[in-house]
Amino acid sequence: MTSQQPIVVVGDTLLDQDVHGDTSRLAPDAPVPVVDVAEERARPGGAGLAAALAALAVRDGREVVLVTALGDDQASETVRAVMPPGVRLVEIPLRGTLPVKTRVCVDGRPLVRVDRGDGRPGTPGDEAREVLREARAVLVADYGRATASALREELSEAARHLPLVWDPHPRGEAPVAGARLVTPNDREARTFVPDPAPGQGLAGSDSLRAHGLRGARLAERWGVASVGVTLGARGALLTRARCDDPLYVPVTRHTAGDPCGAGDCFAITAAVALADGGLPEEAVLRAVEAASAFVAAGGAGNPDTWRPRQRPPAGRGRTGGARGRVPRRLAEVLAVVESVQARGGTVVATGGCFDLLHAGHVQLLQNARRTGDCLIVCLNSDASVRRLKGPGRPLNPLADRIRVLTGLACVDAVAVFDEDTPETLLRRIRPDLWVKGGDYSVSGLPEAAALREWGGQALVLPYLAGRSTTAIARRAAGGPDSSSASAALPR
Incomplete structure (x- = not known):
């Protein structure tokens, strides 16, 4: 075609x-507004x-x-x-x-x-x-x-x-x-x-x-x-x-x-x-x-x-002004959860290593935040990342990864877990929604069963294709031609 x-x-x-038009008075014959066209x-x-x-x-x-x-x-x-x-x-x-x-x-x-x-x-x-x-x-x-x-x-x-x-x-x-x-x-x-x-x-x-x-x-x-x-x-x-x-x-x-x-x-x-x-x-x-x-x-x-004229560009993301320190300790995170849910709000959580934060991560985090009233990031510890990704990872230590995440306006709190999956942490936080990127499926998420214990819901959100920490690291290590260096890098 x-x-x-x-x-x-x-x-x-x-x-x-x-x-x-405008209206500033009611009609004399009925209680309806008079519109001046x-x-x-x-x-x-x-x-x-x-x-x-x-x-x-x-x-x-x-x-x-x-x-x-x-x-x-x-x-x-x-x-x-x-x-x-x-x-x-x-x-x-x-x-x-x-x-x-x-x-x-x-x-x-x-x-x-x-x-x-x-x-x-x-x-x-x-x-x-x-x-x-x-x-x-x-x-x-x-x-x-x-x-x-x-x-x-x-x-x-x-x-x-x-x-x-x-x-x-x-x-x-x-x-x-x-x-x-x-x-x-x-x-x-x-x-x-x-x-x-x-x-x-x-x-x-x-x-x-x-x-x-x-x-x-x-x-x-x-x-x-x-x-x-x-x-x-x-x-x-x-x-x-x-x-x-x-x-x-x-x-x-x-x-x-x-x-x-x-x-x-x-x-x-x-x-x-x-x-x-x-x-x-x-x-x-x-x-x-x-x-x-x-x-x-x-x-x-x-x-x-709808007429063929130049349309204004769509705004993206949400802007954030000055704010205080983002909660990181578990007790502080739980206090945030309690406060949001007490006023009828929706607590959203997502998780990952977030090593070398890239555009795919940022889109996921911004979209996750828009689904509710606060976003808590469950972050793998350095030991957890090493077990999942292999020797040489994470590329950025935990303190640096936390600092980058808390610099985003869409992140309301960060909670660290040391296990391979955040199920134990999620049972403490008990969010209303758990979201992951589009390269997952709800049925394949090990956390989905835990969410059902308290009536929570797992969701899959869109994810920018072609973005990955491993690919970025390979390009950075190899310069214009990364083929010779890529084999030495952890996946």
């Missing part, structure tokens, strides 16, 4: 309108917004095609007028009028929403079917208006030989079997699977474990490769049928921006990542980062987020 094969978005396009904006919504975002996301000149139902009504004409030039429309006849969503906003926040329009697609033409056969990847943006149903046979065929992402709707179609990734949000997943595990007391639960169970059951029910449950400000969970090891991807930054359109941003970013040859894990990681930046920039209500 060539890089010029198009990204195809199939689904229900809406017209989204935002009415912005200052500005009105119109933009493509639903599948139309996803296509507009796709035109911003592709970077190699690949075409974006939107297959959707449009008619002769004023709302359809407005969508055509505001659609960015990077999107080619392949229209299906619309029976009725295009759905319109109007938000009345005061101080940047929606006050009320008005919906109108009941149009449904007619029979797709040959061009719609042909473009699906030519696609590099397909996103189905299902908003419950039957466009996906009109092309279901063609979408089923497409899912057999190319990446297909399905963004579902409770009133829409079930995803076609074989879809590479399905992206319900947490509320939609609860609608599809109200009780993920009968008898386990998880009905309606908002825990990561419950969301993972729902995603796994949905993947099995639909016969799809993977399900990514989006959790808003918490990030997303990627899982598969009969999977006990969901991948949790936290957001890269917390923001109070407008979330309108974040789901469309997530879905199309994942589809573009899969079109680029990425795995579902990479697609979800990129999608969480893009959706977080999208919300921080003002969501769909900010025209700069």
Whole structure:
């Protein structure tokens, strides 16, 4: 397949309108605010917004095609007028009028929403079917208006030989079997699977474990490769049928921006990542980062987020100001745990040697911290590292490794253990979450059984590939050509 094969978005396009104004008084005839209108904006919504975002996301000149139902009504004409030039429309006849969503906003926040329009697609033409056969990847943006149903046979065929992402709707179609990734949000997943595990007391639960169970059951029910449950400000969970090891991807930054359109941003970013040859894990990681930046920039209500203009870069990490000494003694660490859990917070722990701290370590630690309210690093002692890694390790002694870790804003405490695994230490700390990098699996973690003793949970987080202490040490020892020195270095 060539890089010029198009990204195809199939689904229900809406017209989204935002009415912005101020209010300082109530109406005389009812206790409702009077809004003095200052500005009105119109933009493509639903599948139309996803296509507009796709035109911003592709970077190699690949075409974006939107297959959707449009008619002769004023709302359809407005969508055509505001659609960015990077999107080619392949229209299906619309029976009725295009759905319109109007938000009345005061101080940047929606006050009320008005919906109108009941149009449904007619029979797709040959061009719609042909473009699906030519696609590099397909996103189905299902908003419950039957466009996906009109092309279901063609979408089923497409899912057999190319990446297909399905963004579902409770009133829409079930995803076609074989879809590479399905992206319900947490509320939609609860609608599809109200009780993920009968008898386990998880009905309606908002825990990561419950969301993972729902995603796994949905993947099995639909016969799809993977399900990514989006959790808003918490990030997303990627899982598969009969999977006990969901991948949790936290957001890269917390923001109070407008979330309108974040789901469309997530879905199309994942589809573009899969079109680029990425795995579902990479697609979800990129999608969480893009959706977080999208919300921080003002969501769909900010025209700069979907029109072809320069977008502001997404912020990364969390900044830390001055702080006191990071707890290191076990009694101090336990006091931190008690304080956090007493106020209802989540204690997160991770562990490792952290010898020659590199970018993969830092990403893991930052992401681990974002999953809860404090992060405790369980650090192997020098003797423990030597037993695990061999003579010559650690390269940095314990005191230096502690000093580097405690210099990171994302680390709240460090606890040292001398055994080969931190199970004994974990039984003292009793964290709510235990996280490791993506080169592990939950079922393979010796600490997972210990976590279950007090109701804790083990998670696997994304990990930057290709980073390792051993590789860095070999390059440092051998200079430009490390082949002659690498054999003498411990692994």
